[in-house]
Amino acid sequence: MCGLLPGVLQLRSSFKMAAALQFPANVSTLNTYNDLYPDWTQREVSTGTTIMAVEFEGGVVIGADSRTTTGAYIANRVTDKLTPIHERIFCCRSGSAADTQAIADAVTYQLGFHSIELDEAPLVQTAASLFREMCYRYREELMAGIIVAGWDPRRGGQVYTVPVGGMMTRQPVSVGGSGSSYIYGYVDSNYRAGMSKEECLKFTAEALALAMERDGSSGGVVRLAVISEQGVERQAILGNQLPKFSTV
């Protein structure tokens, strides 16, 4: 500790002289977190991802891939990105793994508390609002794109999307994550209102398979879940059973 003092005094005097110098280019006044990223930590764990949710009569179908990456290394090839928030409300997570896990934990707590206070099942819109509140308030610090989907007795199956930035909107079908860019065309052309549960499952599985084929940050298995009045049914489609499209 004593060895530091002479050094610090030296710095003080050089700093006074340096007041006339300019700050180096890499010190910007904007988002300090990004610019001064300590270089001895690894890249942040990102869920890369393709996530999707579709409303149908009587419930929703949600789906996600299963890849979590740290830079170019796959940290977890069997991730479960479909996180339960309440008995019949799930969220699909994309973006930073740490941020989305922390947000989901916080919202699970808040929604559980709210549900006990109300003494009834919470609305999907309430869950989506809680996500939106958090994602908007801390929008500068967070990187989280979330799709909230579920079933409640009042309005049936609903899908709400809360992308990066903290907007919230209800959509009959929603895709998210880095792989979503590759399937907007497929989803727009193949979605029809009034599809049955099986049709929705097939639609979601095929869309996710196409995205996983093209997006490097998406892959692994396809995880699907159906949320309805009866409860939640989950399934996973393994690599060799994925729908195939191209012959090359």
Added chain:
Amino acid sequence: MLNTSTKTPTGGFSFENTRRNAVLEANLSEKGYSAPNARKTGTTIAGLIFKDGVILGADTRATDDMVVADKNCMKIHYIAPKIYCCGAGVAADAEVTTQMMSSNVELHSLSTGRPPLVAMVTRQLKQMLFRYQGHIGSSLIVGGVDVNGPQLYSIYPHGSYDKLPFLTMGSGAASAISVFEDRYKLNMELEEAKQLVRDAITAGIFCDLGSGSNVDLCVITEKTVDYLRAYDQPVQKGLREGTYRYKPGTTAVLTKTVTLLTLDVVDESVQVMDTE
């Protein structure tokens, strides 16, 4: 007078000094000095779940840039009687984080009156690491046995966690995971599982520069905990083949000068050591 910030404080953690540090570091490097680096553990750590419990493995090298700072450090830390944690990343961060967690777990366990759950340890660790937004550079593998059976979690510096049957982390993770992906099976027997973890860590030791020295294992089952320090030493220090001693007279002496250094006694004093 430097410009002072006119932003109102928002409470919580303040990162203002990081900008000052960046400026100082830039000024230092102009003069040819460099700021001190945090010592990383380099590391290969691994864990897997077998029939009766969990096995954690780690190498024992701690590096300071390109120099080995510690040839035999302990990377498997105690958290609770049946819960241990391997730490990779910055050595100090991993060490202190696990020590703090060990205290918290003991207090929590006394408060609840129950043995601790691995999920609880994971939750506390990840909430702490998330609060520090990745500035605590410790990657951890938490493994243990509790009332819910054997469990294994990995926690990254930013606070994300994964629950898996086998895991590797650290700079040698890629080498070690390849061994696991090839040979891991569910419900393996003890000896086979120990051999597999040993092989995975050895792969990290041979193929990663930041990992080396010995393999430490920790076998946790419902009944026992076996901390096997230096379970295997895949790399032995080489024995010197020849000798480099020369006979006196090998080198011819041309001249010889003797200079006497006179030292005067300036001051002689006796200081009695206080042993009270």
